[in-house]
Amino acid sequence: MKIDDILIREHNESFRESQQAGFTFLAERLQHEGFDVDSLLHKITSFQIAIPSWALGAGGTRFGRFSMGGEPRSLEEKIADVGLLHALNKSSDAISLHIPWDVPENTTAIKALAEEYSLVFDAVNSNTFQDQPGQGHSYKFGSLSHTDHAVRQQAIDHNIEVIKTGQELGSGALTVWLADGACFPGQQHFKKAFQRTLTSLQAIYEQLPEDWKMFVEYKPYEPNFYATVIQDWGSSHLMASKLGKKALCLVDLGHHLPNTNIEQIVALLMMEEKLGGFHFNDSKYGDDDLTAGSIKPYQLFLIFNELVAGMEDPACANPTPAWMIDASHNVKDPLEDLLQSVEAIKIAYAQALLVKRDALEVAQEENDVVKAQEILQNAFRTDVRPLLAEARLRAGAAVDPVALFRKLNIRQHLRKERGLKTVSTGL
Amino acid sequence: MKIDDILIREHNESFRESQQAGFTFLAERLQHEGFDVDSLLHKITSFQIAIPSWALGAGGTRFGRFSMGGEPRSLEEKIADVGLLHALNKSSDAISLHIPWDVPENTTAIKALAEEYSLVFDAVNSNTFQDQPGQGHSYKFGSLSHTDHAVRQQAIDHNIEVIKTGQELGSGALTVWLADGACFPGQQHFKKAFQRTLTSLQAIYEQLPEDWKMFVEYKPYEPNFYATVIQDWGSSHLMASKLGKKALCLVDLGHHLPNTNIEQIVALLMMEEKLGGFHFNDSKYGDDDLTAGSIKPYQLFLIFNELVAGMEDPACANPTPAWMIDASHNVKDPLEDLLQSVEAIKIAYAQALLVKRDALEVAQEENDVVKAQEILQNAFRTDVRPLLAEARLRAGAAVDPVALFRKLNIRQHLRKERGLKTVSTGL
């Protein structure tokens, strides 16, 4: 299903007056404060967040999963869904595939299809946390860290296969989320597990094309409930340092212990030029995979404050991180949910762009804590939505993507097309 | 599969000397300290922990599930598995059923089968957190708390059905674990959700037989990730108080926020005569459902310290709680895992029996903190395993149940009998 541009223009027409009023007011205020509004709009437009192929269907927990109908049944339909999102908000021009859930049968055709939707292929993801039918060895007790060489080799081979698929699609990065770990004390020899993993990753790293990156994700628990091999940024950083320049750390917002100061981790990883990618979502308890910005929007802003500081610092050689959503949709329509996530992420980004960085650094130098807080909160309290809407308007996207999605009855169309009891591969 | 008594006797024979030596040494020490060893043995033998029907197969997470083969394919085979456990340790003479996973087709036959294994039926559990095939309404947005009266009625009817099944089987309690809640701020009207739930529970309560109990379980999150209707003991207690005398609270060790002092909750619920039941497991992060005692054995002991204090206090009118394991088995053989859990629970119980309660109360009165700790730790540091083994020996169970389970190749037998790719209903 594709959205006719004319429908978007009609939708936008109905917002013309209010959007113009809101944008004009905000733009004037920002100009008055010394901001270059066109530059802001340009940055906001350019900020693209990849959509994971596995998050286009209803998500689930170990307790159950409630289908919602019209979910994509194939890679082609997943691309179509991301295409829909991108048409609505012009902010998600890339899709991130998960192998083996999304192995393209005909790479050329798939690339052509993606191009039709103006989409490219973001980082490819390997999967060694589930057994696939016909698989020689089980990952029950690990993959890249397994005690058995044959299991490790199978997991290494799979990752190399994923790189090849990615190369054919034009991707430039491999994301390794290693679920390996232990459910019980004693189960795993921590040191050996780390070292076996390192050796396995080195074997994969050797096959990584020169211009590719490898993202090493960390997570403290789940699906293992006592320990994981790469449990925190410290382990991920140690691993990436030992691997080499192309290996970088990947931060998933849900992969931290309670109360972790994530923004500080982001700042340190950029300092070390090791921040490779970002998985956005939100959470209250564990890896809840909720809509970005739905629980802790100020934390999201503080993280972007560090990201923007790093990205705008000419002395910081950290590559621009790969931006991706990694959420699950248990009670919301996945497409609406992703639209809300993208909006929240870009709001945080826009607010971070409004931080008066020079003044902030002066306040920091002078230990003027009250002023530093005021500078941050001034940016956060600013209602930047007219800025985002204007960026969408100018890019040919919808002023209010969720509203248009609903008005066009897109989900009903998809249900009619794909059926009510579809199950999308993924989580 | 049944274990011939002679095999148990042979097994025990091989431990005769070491067990006798260990028990004699411990018994003498305990007698010297004023304990009645026979009474201790009697209490330990009498302490029976129910096995849930849903925890006899391999467990799983949202990321996957690794089958282990030989899992029970029917209620009959589940009963056989609990029978095996009980034959090995004589400590699990009851099974707790989950409806609709375990609806008996022929109640009389099932009861007869259970009797063959010397098993009775513990609390029955309703399930309104999943949709069953052919179900009229979906529980996607709740059940007993749902905004739609028809959904609530369906959930009420199901619970009443569960009571009826339980009555036929000779059970005496209904456990209500309500997964209802919200994944996002704003999704649910807290007050209305609580009140709708209360009204639903009242409708069920009215159908509860006079001599039955209703256990109201609480849990802070999962499968909902922002709020649950009955999130903590405070809500559970409020609900149970409003319902009436037959309604009691159920404590699952994994259903608490980080750092919660669970033993204090247990003490307060007993003070209010509202502690109805207990779900044993262990966890490091969330509701990890690990083997009891595998992560925090001292916490388990402290909880039993409160339980024993309440149970042995003639002034405490709290009914003896229903004891049950509620664990999941992702990497261990479920039967071995359950044997380890039962052992850990009974160790904690035995240690709590060794707390010199009068001396402890004196130390408490005198604020002798050092002494109070010493009294508790003296009990905890005692190696009570010979006591447990002796209790098993005298009851005709195995001195080392896990060792015998392995020696008899029970899992291999079950795999041969039931197949390698079985999936047991449950979590």
Add this chain to the structure above:
Amino acid sequence: MKIDDILIREHNESFRESQQAGFTFLAERLQHEGFDVDSLLHKITSFQIAIPSWALGAGGTRFGRFSMGGEPRSLEEKIADVGLLHALNKSSDAISLHIPWDVPENTTAIKALAEEYSLVFDAVNSNTFQDQPGQGHSYKFGSLSHTDHAVRQQAIDHNIEVIKTGQELGSGALTVWLADGACFPGQQHFKKAFQRTLTSLQAIYEQLPEDWKMFVEYKPYEPNFYATVIQDWGSSHLMASKLGKKALCLVDLGHHLPNTNIEQIVALLMMEEKLGGFHFNDSKYGDDDLTAGSIKPYQLFLIFNELVAGMEDPACANPTPAWMIDASHNVKDPLEDLLQSVEAIKIAYAQALLVKRDALEVAQEENDVVKAQEILQNAFRTDVRPLLAEARLRAGAAVDPVALFRKLNIRQHLRKERGLKTVSTGL
């Protein structure tokens, strides 16, 4: 030190144009959305937050305290400081005293002084967590829960004394924060400690004037590190229910375990008509006592969303809670910090007033989770600062209180007046 009204008017004059533009724009938008802006302004102006007498000096931790000079040396100077705050923002017309830190020598004179600053006396606070010079018994091992009757009686008498002081000052509530608890397992008999506390509170309750309230605060840990007698809302509610109608629960935002859903607790307490008072602050780890809204502003908004829902519901008989800040100031000037806190609290309140409650309830009834989130976030993302500034402007307060505080060199004046090495009684 008092601020001449003319200085405030001069200050406001400098903001005239920008404030008028900002307010007009916002007011038009709100009117367009159906809000009565005058009513909003009235509510915002009426919302007054009491200042605790113990939070006007530099705070400290067990590791140290860094004086900042000019701190109030007497109750009179504390009143003057609150008067300064109230002059600047017209939002803090009450002071909450802590006995024995702030025992007035001459009640009539103190009342007259407060009146000069247009201040009244909010809830009075007892202190049984520290020993005072010359005190007969030590609170080292507890006060209202102590095993020794004489200690309990001393604590009871102190509380009754506090009530008397409060009566003379025109206060109408007693806040009991009970620090009693245990640092180690075994130290305290949970049930007896609860019951002794209840008996002690009953003795105090009996002396409570008819039109007074007693607030029962809860806290999970600190200064005791294993257990506290009133550890959570469940215990506080149980205690308050047993005490009677005048006893209500008090919520301090920092007194919760990690990840607690505080807004749900607030909703349930209002449902039970037991929410008595509120202590505002913010925190990332424990009871960090940071500036309100400095860490989790969205949580603060969600809490106010429940408070406003309760307060605007004619069916809800919960009395209007007593609003108070309870923060500590380790690195900020206390007066600037308090101005920032009040601003953040009123922003959250104003945003909660902008929640379209009818639409929200419709979305909740229909389980339209996406819409419910949109309604909440629309309110939260609105920049309500012009509304607050307008309310201040009309009330004769400063448009930008912190800026004026700095421009008038108030801290320097206070340092000159009071000295550099002052230590204010309090935390």
Add this chain to the structure above:
Amino acid sequence: MKIDDILIREHNESFRESQQAGFTFLAERLQHEGFDVDSLLHKITSFQIAIPSWALGAGGTRFGRFSMGGEPRSLEEKIADVGLLHALNKSSDAISLHIPWDVPENTTAIKALAEEYSLVFDAVNSNTFQDQPGQGHSYKFGSLSHTDHAVRQQAIDHNIEVIKTGQELGSGALTVWLADGACFPGQQHFKKAFQRTLTSLQAIYEQLPEDWKMFVEYKPYEPNFYATVIQDWGSSHLMASKLGKKALCLVDLGHHLPNTNIEQIVALLMMEEKLGGFHFNDSKYGDDDLTAGSIKPYQLFLIFNELVAGMEDPACANPTPAWMIDASHNVKDPLEDLLQSVEAIKIAYAQALLVKRDALEVAQEENDVVKAQEILQNAFRTDVRPLLAEARLRAGAAVDPVALFRKLNIRQHLRKERGLKTVSTGL
């Protein structure tokens, strides 16, 4: 005050029979299992845990401090107190000083005094988290990370001074616990703060004698409540790696976020040969500084399981860590508390020595999770107290140190000698 050896012998005599029986039984069992009991006894005896000079008086919180009398008023009395402990348990032959709380006026005399008690000087600790009278610059906004060069220089100079004092006393390590950080978002530039700290530490490192070590401690929060410069092992390890071979990480058990897997951190640091020292205590919520083993004894055992694995692995070049207690004593007599801590630590150590390491590694290789748990828990469940008592007996210490401490009325003697209202420097 010194304890006459004859009193210890008399005390031990009263335990002769029971100790002999207990030890014989355990020793036989261990020999039967293949352990060399003499070697075990030797290891246990050799395991010495340093006592911090600042933990010999009553501790406190920000809410208050309850004196207990007889606390040491000088460095000499602190040494005497540690001497008392060492006489009682022969397990604490070292004292760790905190400068400037314990600056020796006459180093030669102090060294001679320590020798009298058979004590040596463990790591010396600098203090840049408090301002001292007459200090030129304030540490309110940091020390080694401060934005002002002069403050950093003062902190550097202080550390170098501490090294010099340590050299004179025969110490061989400097512990840097850096309290620097931020209470609010925006207050600190994370990257610059890290880099300034690194530069400061490099300046100190340059002055470190060749055979010394520098321990870099980490802590997530308190006294700063938003961020700390060295927040976790990842930061500590990064810092130590950049500093050089003499810089190592220091693990304090209380310095972790909720649910952290500390034993894995220990294993990884040993893998990297960067584990320098250990601060023992226990906690339920934050940095509660409770008696070691009083809350989570199994965690302590699991940590020792990793420590022993590393120490007994000839391939592991990590230096033997410096062992120290770092606890606070709010409700217990500090000396009794320290005796309990040492006992708990050595119990965990002894249990870890009983882990059948070869069998464990086999179980790990074979993913026999049930067996691996059994091996660990067999060791943990063993009552090793007779082994510890025997080690003490043979070393000339008391079989039951706390009992003897009480029987000899030591605290009363100290109170008489030193007074009732003493305040010891420290926390």
